[in-house]
Amino acid sequence: MGSIASPPCPISPSSYPSLTREQAGHLRHFHNLAAQLDGSWHHMGSQEPLQEFLDAYRYQLATMAYAVGVSHYHRQPLLRSVYKPLMRRLIHKMLCRDVWAYWFNTSLGGVRTDPSRTSLRTPWANPIARENIMYSGHLLLMVSLYAMLFDDNEFEKEGSIVFNWDPLFFGLGPEKFTYDTASLEKAILKEMERNGYVGVCCEPNMVFVVCNQFPMIAMRYNDARHSTNTISTLLPKYQDAWKAKGGMVRSNGLFPDAWLEVQDHVLSASDPGWTAWAAAFMNTWNSSLIRELYPKQSEGYLTTIDGETRLHPTAVGNAIRALVADESLPANSEATLAKARDIVRKANAPPGFPYSKPLLAYIVMWLSELGRTAELTSLLAYTDAHLNPTWEKGGLYYPRHDIITSDFKSGADMEMEWTHMDPFAGNAAIAYSRLNVEDGQKKMWEHPWTSKEVKERVWVDGVSLADGVDFLRGVYDPDVGEGAVVMSMKCWNESVRSVRVKPVVKGLGAGKWSVWVGGEFVRTDEMGKGGKDAVELDVEVSQEMVDVVVVREA
Template sequence: MSITMTTTKTTLAISSGCPVQASNYPKLDAKQAGHLRHFHNLVAQPDGEWHHFGTLEAQQEWDDAYRYQLATMAYAVGAAHYHRLPAMRNTFKVLFRRIIHKMLRREVWGYWFTTSHGGKLLDPDLKELRKPWADPVIKENIMYSGHLVLMTSLYAMLFDDDEFEKEGSLTFSWNPLFWGMGREDFVYDNRSLQDVIFKQMEENDWVGVCCEPNAVFVVCNQFPIIAMRYNDIRDGTNNTEEVLKKYEASLVRKGMLNDSGLYPSFFALKQEKAFPARQGAHTAWANAFMSSWNSAKVHSLYDSQVMGFLTGVDGKTRLQPSRVANAFRRLVAEEDADPKSMDTLHKARQQAPQFASPLFPFETISWGCFLMMLSELGKKKQLTDLLEYADSHLNPAWENGGLYYPRNDQLLDHEHNMIHMEPHSGNSGIGYARLNVADGQKKMWEQPWTGETLASRPWVDGLTFGDGVDFLRGAWDEEKRAMIITLRSWSGERRDLSFTIQNLKGGTWVTYVNGELKQVTDLVGSKGLEISVSVADVEVDIVVAAT
């Protein structure tokens, strides 16, 4: 380790003892850092490369599609920055910006041209296919547009950056090489996209915007609502309050939100009917984000919703496949079976084949959805049990410093343990659960950062995940007027770094590395404090404090 020393006349008067102990501040563990590294590895690939993203459904129409993996990565990055490493602004901004870049790739949204035709699976009264359109956000498709509007609103909130609020900042270029009459550009920005979404919600009597044609799902409509809240704070408006009144009332009126049980699978607009749930993953996924604005309701529904999906085995929480859970729930509801009995679980496993859906040849994305919900609701024991299970049964893998859970299409092992893993959960869902905190989305909803918030505190500039180090601490302590940073080279190779701490007030600042005084700097005006350091396989604690 080496440090550039700045010598001034005040050096001799400063005690060599570090006034702040880095160990007193929370630190990311190796797995949390590994998830962030994996996100970086995925989106740092050249455009067109989708290594590890590979999905079960070839047309990007299932719940493990690129868009969902990217969106969940963005939310995990946002939660990690807001709750765990708030001073590492540039580090997270560069990563977040790269995720949005990938989200705008045609490989991510081009499926919509086919999907826009409609289909009998979700519109049973359909007599002929509709005329298709390529614009992925102008109508329906909230399963893409809802995530994109939140990703860009979250970016603006976290970094006070209006990049995606500028006209044309969200432009979709439809230009298949050998199809069509030439390139078409569909031009939007964050606010125009929000307007399109909520205009459709109003047209649909506030029950929500369709994902696939004719089908409104509860989960995908949570994301634009959270986006509107962040935009309200930036714009000084209060549109969200009125929207939520209308939205929640419509959900109840149309049977999409009850006092117990899973949320219906979807609401069919033409048939004006809520179709019953086939699995619990969408309910869990919705709860992970609905809790931001409807926490009391979500907590009140928890026990009835997880029954059969989360079971106790030898005092440990276990996640069951949808077919087993549905059989379990039927035994409890219709045969008065004991939901806490192993006999009920054994019977459910025997009956499970009857509950396999013939319409969908793919398993649901259960791991990521349930873990995201458990992290948000603060269900510590259940979350810990399932994360331990993931590490012992789901083949965790490390690649270039990144942690992920590789795809496995097999549902069960010989002991009936669920070992199925799809890329949404394996690449980003489990990582989100580890990086989020209890009430993480709720806290961000209630206290989003503002421009004033960010302007009032120092931050670290000039470091990115591309520099080859993991960021384990990055926080500003206002009371002690100290910046605490912990770095480690993920590969163990020496990394020579130079970075700046911005927004420090003028005066004398001392820099300690692993408790040793290394630098004394007299700052004048708004000039940032420059630090050079070498980092290898041993963690390096850097403390910069005012004298």
């Protein structure tokens, strides 16, 4: 008698989107960085040694967390046990003293942020108490995102966010500052109120538009989670406060860089950096304005010529904008670009600020959120061709390079092609731009996951990036038959023949669930009614992608 043929798999995993090699490599790099021992910051060192500038640890860690968030929410909602420990580890790193200790010195103030200052302030170590939204705002979004995505109240418990201040050779003894999500949010709201709702200071005396977007997104998640209405009350006050300062949009079409508290003066932007960064996250609550402004805000700084999008140094971008305004030249023209470069070259202006703003980082995040796929794809292709993409332990990053422009043909600084790479872009922002989707932040704002949704979701436990496996698919499709789980994995390490992983599929409804691994039928498990409560698997994963499919029978 012939053997009974195994039933064929009823669905094709390839019909579901898979992470690209680059996307999986970025997530692996996050894991590699987050897994370092505390105090080790390999690949994360910044231009400014005291962590005060824009490529500091806090910006890298926060943006990695946001990339983890959009990847889990939009691409792989099944893989809770993959994303949760990664985000938890990034939050742990964010709470390390290395990340926030800069504030003690920054709190002294100085003439660079307040030209009227003639003496320094008495410093304080607590990074939350006042000002410093450039840290506290990102931290609030990280812990709020964690709670929303994983229905975990760890940081909502009293005293769960701890800052230990105990310098070795100065001070009068250790200090400990404790918060939780609610008290952290309350501290930020108190500062917003103190400044008339125009926003919380980053550095002393300076309120930046961009840095205040992150805590407002966090407040939206917390409102959805706890049925409060903080953000709906705050946003009108915030908008009115900026109207009173002359409006959020300045005459050049860009958002203001900052408001000086003591001088009551608004600093207009002279480059697109903080406008792009703000727009990438303001798209959550002000999307119509963000999309309306994109052409004017990007003009000159980004050009698309013969199908290739290029990012230009600020001086070149401003020269293009002037040529468009004064001579009606087309912005996206090789001739206009050449003329603008010649203007900058002849001006031979001396370098200004000692550190270079991570402009590329802000631009690619902006393009990603607005779904400017052609421009983003072209700019990332340029980045991959010229800015040294590097693979290490299965992770993809772009190593730091401080020179802003050069001529690739001769090495002379003449053609002004972009070459700058900071660790914020190279470790985090480029990754974010690849893992995000169009309106990724906006969709999360409009529909944050509720506790009920997370509790009722089918999900996978028992696996993580620490297993040495990249997870390329991870979705539950309720519209296929009676429900289907699709998961695809691949071992990243070519020196290892294979690894074994033991995923556990949880949250399945009652009924019979059939399992296929690598296209081969494995078994059928009965869920509920005295049967199992999860499908437990033991899968060998090699360098060839293996698919796991679990389907409920009709």
